Amino acid sequence: MGELVLLALVGFFVIGPERLPGAIRSLAGVVKQLKGHAASLREQVDTAADLAEVRRQLDELREPLAEIRSADPRRAVREAFREVPPAAPRTRV
Secondary structure, three states, X not given: OHHHHHHHHHHHHHHOOOOHHXXXXXXXXXXXXXXXXXXXXXXXXXXXXXXXXXXXXXXXXXHHHHHHHOOXXXXXXXXXXXXXXXXXXXXXX
């Protein structure tokens, strides 16, 4: 609190009593703009972090997706039929 009083006194003597309210309004406007920029920057950083997480998840899915894309259903069916044992000969009773 003492620092604010000291700043007010210095401003009063340096800027002058006539221009001090305008200077305070200008300073408040600058502070408001800086807060807006900080909020915008924080939002961009959060968005970038979210995008990094999405990219990491996509990288984890690339290998299984590549396996699915390279799958040949006809070959899988042929291999499945090769595994089936041949039918036993029919006997008449």
